[in-house]
Amino acid sequence: MRKLVLSAVLVTASLFGLPATAAEFQAGKEYVELKNPVPVAEPGKIEVVELFWYGCPHCYQFEPVLNPWIEQLPEDVDFKRIPAMFGGVWNVHGQMFLALESMGVEQKVHDAVFNAYHREGNKLDTPEKMAEFLAGQGVDSDAFLKAYKSFGVKGRAEQAKKLAMAYQITGVPVMIVNGKYRFDIGSAGGPQRALEVADFLIEKERAAQ
Known part of the structure; x- marks a missing residue:
């Protein structure tokens, strides 16, 4: 069952949607707002988590896009990788x-x-x-x-x-922002847009502090 769910996620992850502005990102569309927020590891910072598996081809393909983004994150953002263990x-x-x-x-x-x-x-x-x-x-x-x-x-x-x-994950790669918002490459519309969703949610959390 896990393999079937993962396969569905990986198939959608290969799709690149049409361009959209950050203002168009909506809960229930590009990302999901968790009903029960998960406490972050370092209160006071905005936490971004990527759940991944070394054997996942889309996690591997995401790396060259993700790594430069990680390097330019501001000091108030705490990025973590967590292995998915199914x-x-x-x-x-x-x-x-x-x-x-x-x-x-x-x-x-x-x-x-x-x-x-x-x-x-x-x-x-x-x-x-x-x-x-x-x-x-x-x-x-x-x-x-x-x-x-x-x-x-x-x-x-x-x-x-x-x-x-x-986090209620069913496949990888998946990203979680501040223990509140979950999204994957498929729901976001592609690797680059996934990072745009992340930026949007980071700013949303920063404005709420």
Whole structure:
């Protein structure tokens, strides 16, 4: 069932809608307003979350559009990536991301992990395969395996699952602004317009503060 839902999201994600001004973005159309807002990690800042999976082709294609946008975000915006963990290899990859993040090396190898899966055919579906690959990226394999199996990372994995449920996501990539608004590439009308929706909602939250 998850695969069917994800497939529907990925199909719509490839569509690019007609241009629209920010004033035309509407709840129930380009984005959904959550009935039960989710508390943000850092009160006082506007939180933007991307939920993703390393095996998702549209997450991979979104990266070159998303990354330059992240780099120019103002100081009052707190951007976070959270792995979607729907079971199986999703959980394995999510735990890898969280282990790398706990080690402080996730940003260094994030693109390389995506490329390994989508360009090199390395599915990275076991901790041992991950450690071997990451060693080639300058990450200590023993330290990675220790972090991957740690109580702290497993606890953060459970927290990520709970957040995904609270956000009511059914596929990826999905973005959440300030724990209140959810949208994906398909509903927004394409990758670039998704970021325009994000900018619109960031400004909406900034004006409300």
